Amino acid sequence: MPGVRLSPGDALVEIELATVCGSDVHTVLGHRSAPTPLILGHEQVGRVVALGRGGAKTIDGHRVSLGERIVWSVAVPCGRCSRCRRGLPQKCANLQKYGHERMRRGWELSGGFATHGHILDGTPMVAVPEDVPAEVLAPASCATATVAAALEAASGITPLEGALVLVAGAGMLGLTATAMASDAGAHVVVSDPIAERRDAALAFGAAAVSDPRVAIDAPGGLNAALAAAGGRGAAPTIALELSGAPTAVRSLFHAVDVGGVLVLVGSVSPGPDLAIDPEQLVRRLLTIRGVHNYAPRHLAEAVRYLAGAWQRYPFAAQVGETFRLADVDAALAAAGRHPRVGLRP
Numbered sequence: 336m337p338g339v340r341l342s343p344g345d346a347l348v349e350i351e352l353a354t355v356c357g358s359d360v361h362t363v364l365g366h367r368s369a370p371t372p373l374i375l376g377h378e379q380v381g382r383v384v385a386l387g388r389g390g391a392k393t394i395d396g397h398r399v400s401l402g403e404r405i406v407w408s409v410a411v412p413c414g415r416c417s418r419c420r421r422g423l424p425q426k427c428a429n430l431q432k433y434g435h436e437r438m439r440r441g442w443e444l445s446g447g448f449a450t451h452g453h454i455l456d457g458t459p460m461v462a463v464p465e466d467v468p469a470e471v472l473a474p475a476s477c478a479t480a481t482v483a484a485a486l487e488a489a490s491g492i493t494p495l496e497g498a499l500v501l502v503a504g505a506g507m508l509g510l511t512a513t514a515m516a517s518d519a520g521a522h523v524v525v526s527d528p529i530a531e532r533r534d535a536a537l538a539f540g541a542a543a544v545s546d547p548r549v550a551i552d553a554p555g556g557l558n559a560a561l562a563a564a565g566g567r568g569a570a571p572t573i574a575l576e577l578s579g580a581p582t583a584v585r586s587l588f589h590a591v592d593v594g595g596v597l598v599l600v601g602s603v604s605p606g607p608d609l610a611i612d613p614e615q616l617v618r619r620l621l622t623i624r625g626v627h628n629y630a631p632r633h634l635a636e637a638v639r640y641l642a643g644a645w646q647r648y649p650f651a652a653q654v655g656e657t658f659r660l661a662d663v664d665a666a667l668a669a670a671g672r673h674p675r676v677g678l679r680p
Contacts, residue, residue: 341387344456352469353447370437376447377434425628459631479637484629496520501571504578505532
């Protein structure tokens with residue numbers, strides 16, 4: 336880019352590290368549509384190197400200074416439409432999203448896979464501590480903030496403290512949910528077919544793990560894990576579906592206890608219909624909630640959480656090999672084999 340013109344309230348950020356999300360890989364493979372040309376990437380941390388007239392502010396009203404280290408939301412809400420006024424800025428009628436928009440004149444640097452990012456006025460951003468590794472902070476604007484939103488959705492129905500929580504999927508979302516729910520006082524059971532991921536879940540605070548390929552009543556199956564975490568015959572009051580697998584959605588619906596809540600997060604691409612017996616929904620007093628992206632408060636919560644938890648849980652280790660930006664193709668290929676890989680300019 337020969338140059339960037341910053342409008343009032345904009346910021347130019349030199350990107351320290353960007354991590355590759357699964358949605359980036361799905362876009363490259365053609366599994367999800369996106370307008371081209373575009374710059375992918377929506378998980379990153381960087382330093383402010385220039386400011387538009389009037390400067391920029393963080394979510395809490397702090398005026399950003401040059402050289403400050405920040406993360407920013409994937410979504411830019413307008414703040415004026417009916418959805419924003421209803422408290423759904425992540426579903427703004429005029430939404431713009433980093434790493435998802437077609438490159439356009441005046442906003443070319445719109446994604447994280449670049450040396451710099453052009454942060455638009457109105458973008459929720461959070462100043463981050465200097466001592467927290469970039470590998471910990473970069474996923475805050477996707478996985479961590481999304482999990483914060485999912486746990487808020489669940490706790491609005493039933494308290495997390497003392498709850499038995501069942502998590503499907505031990506990728507970046509599932510591991511983050513395990514740590515955050517455990518720290519909130521929940522007893523967490525994680526289901527994942529990959530042994531390495533089940534081991535990681537235990538390192539992130541899971542009370543027990545299960546293999547969904549094993550019969551539910553067999554050793555290593557779900558019932559044994561639930562009993563280990565909550566006692567014999569225990570059933571989860573909160574179930575978080577973070578894998579996107581249709582079988583996991585069905586399994587969690589049948590597993591959740593009376594008065595419980597099922598939060599769906601992983602189903603972000605078209606899949607088979609979910610067959611639900613309405614009688615079961617009624618008699619068991621169940622709630623099903625969907626969570627997609629997050630509000631600005633969830634990004635602020637994600638940064639607060641990571642700043643206090645990164646030394647207790649191996650968040651940094653979840654970002655595997657780090658590639659130079661010029662080797663982005665190799666990074667995308669590696670991302671299919673690891674929950675997260677990194678890109679540095």
